[in-house]
Amino acid sequence: MSKTPAARPKIHGGGCLCGAIRFQALGPAGKPHTCSCRICQRHTGALTAAWVEFASDKVSWTGPGGAPSVYRSSDYSSRAFCASCGSSLGAIDDAPVVALLVGAFDKPGSLEFKPTAHSFRGGRPKWWHVDIKAG
Numbered sequence: 001m002s003k004t005p006a007a008r009p010k011i012h013g014g015g016c017l018c019g020a021i022r023f024q025a026l027g028p029a030g031k032p033h034t035c036s037c038r039i040c041q042r043h044t045g046a047l048t049a050a051w052v053e054f055a056s057d058k059v060s061w062t063g064p065g066g067a068p069s070v071y072r073s074s075d076y077s078s079r080a081f082c083a084s085c086g087s088s089l090g091a092i093d094d095a096p097v098v099a100l101l102v103g104a105f106d107k108p109g110s111l112e113f114k115p116t117a118h119s120f121r122g123g124r125p126k127w128w129h130v131d132i133k134a135g
Contacts, residue, residue: 010112014105015063016087022063023089025054025100029112032102036128037120043079044088047128050102051090052113059098 012029015022029052040049061067068089070078080089080098090100102113 009058012105012107012110012112014089014100016065016068016082016085016089016104018082018085018087020063020065020084021061021068021082021087021089022065023100023104024060024062025052025098026058027054029110030054031099031117032113032115033117033119034115035119036122036124038123039073039079040120041123043073043081043091044101047124048118050113050115051099052102053097053099056092056096056098059100 009027012025013022014025031053032051034048034050036048041047043049065082065084068080069083070080070092073079073091076095077091077093080092081087082089087104088101089104090098092098102108105113
């Protein structure tokens with residue numbers, strides 16, 4: 001009886017604008033969503049941020065700059081960014097979760113990153129529309 005080798009988890013790579021901070025996230029992306037809260041808006045400079053989550057033990061910082069710099073943005077989370085180029089990378093939560101900004105990935109168009117929900121819809125200007133459709 002032959003054993004079928006276990007499938008390797010998918011590796012999602014990404015990083016900052018200058019390349020000093022690089023990351024690898026293993027496995028399927030969790031909770032793909034967008035957010036229009038003021039913290040996300042100020043962290044990214046965009047009206048809406050797109051996020052995916054990974055367990056913190058599934059994210060490794062692989063670039064020459066090591067782990068990103070962080071700023072404590074709330075009672076439960078810190079925002080991650082590159083100290084060299086200023087690129088926003090995501091949020092490192094007190095819970096064992098790292099939420100990474102979809103735009104920081106090498107392949108941000110992956111269907112796995114397609115948002116399924118939108119948080120803080122009321123935080124967006126009335127002229128800015130985000131349509132999240134299932135499927």
